[in-house]
Amino acid sequence: MVQDTRLIELKGISKSFDDTQVLHSIDLYIRKCEFITLLGPSGCGKTTLLRIIGGFETPDEGQVLFEGADMANVPPYRRRINTVFQKYALFSHLNVFDNIAFGLNLKTPEALGVKTRRQKREEIARRVGRMLKLVKMEGYEKRSIDQLSGGQQQRIAIARALVNEPEVLLLDEPLGALDLKLRKEMQVELKAMQQQLGITFIYVTHDQEEALTMSDTVVVLNGGRIQQIGEPKRIYDEPKNAFVADFIGESNILSGIMREDCLVEMLGVEFQCVDEGFAKDEPVDVVVRPEDVMIVGEDVGMLTGTVESVIFKGVHYEMMVNTGAMRWKVHSTTMQPAGSRVGMSIVPFNIHIMRKEA
Amino acid sequence: MKRSWYAAPYAVWMALFTIVPLLLVCYYAFTTRSGAFTTENLTRIFDYAPVLFDSLRLALYCTALCLLIGYPAAYFMASRDMSRSQSLAVLILLPMWMNFLLRTYAMMTLFENNGVLNTLFEALGLPRQQMIGTEGAVLVGMVYNFLPFMVLPIYTVLKKLDPRVIEAAEDLGANPVRVVTRVVLPMSVPGIVSGITMVFMPAVTTFAISRLMSSGMIYLMGDMIEEFYITMNNRNVGSAMSLVMMVLILISIGFLRKADPEGQGGGLW
Numbered sequence: 001m002v003q004d005t006r007l008i009e010l011k012g013i014s015k016s017f018d019d020t021q022v023l024h025s026i027d028l029y030i031r032k033c034e035f036i037t038l039l040g041p042s043g044c045g046k047t048t049l050l051r052i053i054g055g056f057e058t059p060d061e062g063q064v065l066f067e068g069a070d071m072a073n074v075p076p077y078r079r080r081i082n083t084v085f086q087k088y089a090l091f092s093h094l095n096v097f098d099n100i101a102f103g104l105n106l107k108t109p110e111a112l113g114v115k116t117r118r119q120k121r122e123e124i125a126r127r128v129g130r131m132l133k134l135v136k137m138e139g140y141e142k143r144s145i146d147q148l149s150g151g152q153q154q155r156i157a158i159a160r161a162l163v164n165e166p167e168v169l170l171l172d173e174p175l176g177a178l179d180l181k182l183r184k185e186m187q188v189e190l191k192a193m194q195q196q197l198g199i200t201f202i203y204v205t206h207d208q209e210e211a212l213t214m215s216d217t218v219v220v221l222n223g224g225r226i227q228q229i230g231e232p233k234r235i236y237d238e239p240k241n242a243f244v245a246d247f248i249g250e251s252n253i254l255s256g257i258m259r260e261d262c263l264v265e266m267l268g269v270e271f272q273c274v275d276e277g278f279a280k281d282e283p284v285d286v287v288v289r290p291e292d293v294m295i296v297g298e299d300v301g302m303l304t305g306t307v308e309s310v311i312f313k314g315v316h317y318e319m320m321v322n323t324g325a326m327r328w329k330v331h332s333t334t335m336q337p338a339g340s341r342v343g344m345s346i347v348p349f350n351i352h353i354m355r356k357e358a
Numbered sequence: 359m360k361r362s363w364y365a366a367p368y369a370v371w372m373a374l375f376t377i378v379p380l381l382l383v384c385y386y387a388f389t390t391r392s393g394a395f396t397t398e399n400l401t402r403i404f405d406y407a408p409v410l411f412d413s414l415r416l417a418l419y420c421t422a423l424c425l426l427i428g429y430p431a432a433y434f435m436a437s438r439d440m441s442r443s444q445s446l447a448v449l450i451l452l453p454m455w456m457n458f459l460l461r462t463y464a465m466m467t468l469f470e471n472n473g474v475l476n477t478l479f480e481a482l483g484l485p486r487q488q489m490i491g492t493e494g495a496v497l498v499g500m501v502y503n504f505l506p507f508m509v510l511p512i513y514t515v516l517k518k519l520d521p522r523v524i525e526a527a528e529d530l531g532a533n534p535v536r537v538v539t540r541v542v543l544p545m546s547v548p549g550i551v552s553g554i555t556m557v558f559m560p561a562v563t564t565f566a567i568s569r570l571m572s573s574g575m576i577y578l579m580g581d582m583i584e585e586f587y588i589t590m591n592n593r594n595v596g597s598a599m600s601l602v603m604m605v606l607i608l609i610s611i612g613f614l615r616k617a618d619p620e621g622q623g624g625g626l627w
Contacts, residue, residue, distance in 0.1 A: 076529050089522035093544045106540075164530065
C-alpha cells in the first residue's frame with residue numbers, strides 16, 4: 001500500500017531544449033510504494049520529467065530529492081532507480097539470461113549477499129530464474145533477443161529492471177508497442193507485480209484509460225505544466241479544467257454562467273448542479289460526460305434535439321444529438337435511430353463546473 | 359531485356375580483368391618458363407620466408423595500430439555532437455581523395471634526413487634522426503594510408519547504436535568504463551572485424567609504401583612480387599608468390615567471417 005513517506009520530491013523543475021521550454025517549474029512528490037502516472041499528450045514533457053528523475057537529463061532549474069538528498073550530482077548508474085525504456089532498449093548482443101543478469105553481474109559478490117565469485121554466479125542464476133518466473137518467461141534463458149515477440153521483449157525489459165530490486169521503477173510508455181489485448185493483460189500484470197513487490201512505479205503514458213486503470217495517483221501534464229494531480233476517480237469525476245476533462249475520457253464541454261450556488265445556466269436553460277463558491281453570474285466551463293446524458297422522452301427532456309448519427313461501440317451506442325446550439329455526444333446502451341427527436345436530461349451530480357482558464 | 363543484362367558490361371570487365379588474370383596467375387605459378395608443370399615455384403617461397411614473415415608482422419602491427427587509433431576516433435565521431443563529428447569525418451576522409459602514392463611521397467618529405475621533422479628537431483636543438491629506412495617509418499606510412507579503412511566501418515556500426523541502449527546500461531549500474539566494455543565494444547564487433555579485414559588485407563601485400571619509406575631497405579612481399587615480375591621478368595615465381603598471398607588472405611577472411619557471421623560490419627567487402 002501507498003505509504004505516507006515522500007520518496008522523491010521535485011522542486012521547481014524547469015527544462016528547455018534549444019529555445020523551447022518543455023517543463024515549467026514542476027513541483028511534485030512521489031510517495032513510497034505509489035503507482036504514479038504522468039499522463040499527457042505527446043510533447044507535454046512527461047518523458048523529459050521521467051528522464052530527469054532517472055538522471056538522463058539535468059534540469060535547468062530546480063531540485064530532485066531522493067529521500068531528502070539532492071540528486072543533482074548522482075549519475076544514473078548510482079541511483080537506486082531502474083528504467084523500462086520505450087522500445088525496451090535490450091542488449092541485442094546478449095541472450096535473455098544475460099540481459100536480465102546485466103545489472104547483477106556489475107555488482108560485487110558482497111552486494112548480492114555471497115562471498116565467492118562462484119556463489120555470485122549461482123545467486124545470479126537463482127534471481128534471474130525467479131524474475132523469469134515472475135514475468136512468465138521460464139525456459140527462454142538461452143533465446144536471443146531478436147527471436148522474441150514484442151510482448152516477450154517487453155517482459156524481459158521489465159525483468160531486467162526489476163531484478164535489481166530498485167526503490168523506484170520508471171516506465172516510459174512500456175506498453176505502447178503492444179496490441180490492445182496484450183496491453184490490457186500487461187496492465188493487470190504490471191499492477192499486480194507492483195503490489196506484490198512493493199516498489200514505487202513512475203509510469204509515463206498518453207493513454208488515459210491505462211492511467212486510470214493502474215495508478216494510485218495520476219498527474220495530468222500539458223504544455224510542460226501540471227494540470228491536475230489526484231486519484232484516478234477524482235480526476236475523472238472532478239476534472240479541474242477543460243483540458244483535463246477533454247483529455248481524460250470523452251466529454252461535452254460547453255460554456256455556462258453560474259447564476260447562483262448550485263444553479264448553472266447553459267444553452268439558455270438553467271440546470272441544478274452541486275457546485276458552490278462561484279461568483280454570481282461568473283462565466284464557467286461545464287463538462288458533462290457522454291454516459292451521464294440520459295435519453296428521455298422528447299416531452300420530458302431538459303434539452304431536446306435530433307439524433308444525427310449512431311455508432312455501435314460494443315458495450316454502448318455513441319450518438320451525436322444536435323440541440324441546435326450544440327452537438328452532444330451521448331453514450332447509451334439503448335439505441336435511438338438517426339433522425340429521431342429525443343429529450344435529454346442530466347442529474348445535478350453529473351454536471352461538472354470548472355473555472356474558466358485565464 | 360531482362361534486368362540481369364544490365365550487369366553485362368560489369369561481367370565482361372570482371373572476366374577480362376579479374377577471372378582471366380587469376381587463371382593466368384594459377385597457370386604461371388605451376389609452370390616453368392618453358393611451360394612444363396612444376397611445383398618448384400611454390401617451394402621457392404621458403405627461400406623468402408623472412409620477407410613473408412616481415413610482411414605479416416608489419417601488417418599485424420599496422421592493423422593493431424589502426425585499431426588503437428581508429429576506434430577512439432570512430433567512437434568520438436559517432437558521439438552525439440553532429441557538427442563536430444562531420445568535420446572530423448571529412449578530415450579522416452580527406453587523404454583518401456588523393457592517390458596513395460602522392461600521400462606516401464608527402465610522408466617522405468616529412469621523414470627525410472633533410473625533411474620537415476628533422477628541420478624541426480634541429481630548430482629545437484635536438485639531434486637529427488635517421489627515420490627513412492627504419493621499420494617505424496614504413497609502419498607510419500602504412501598506418502597513415504590504411505587508417506580510414508579502420509575508422510569508417512567502426513563509425514558506421516557505432517552510429518547505428520541506439521543511445522537508449524547505452525542509457526539502459528547506465529541505468530542498470532554500469533559506470534562509463536563498463537558501458538564501453540560491456541555494451542559498446544561487444545556491439546561494435548562487426549565493425550571491428552570489417553575494419554581489421556579492410557586494413558590487414560591491403561597491408562599484408564603492401565608495396566611501394568615500404569620501398570619509399572625505407573628507401574628500398576625494407577622489402578615486403580608486395581615489393582618482392584613486383585620485383586619478380588618487373589625487374590627479374592620471372593612471371594612464374596611472381597605468380598606463385600601472389601597465389602600464396604591470396605590463399606593466406608582467404609584464410610584470414612575465413613577466420614574473421616566467423617567473428618561476424620552476418621556481415622553486419624557495413625558489408626564493405
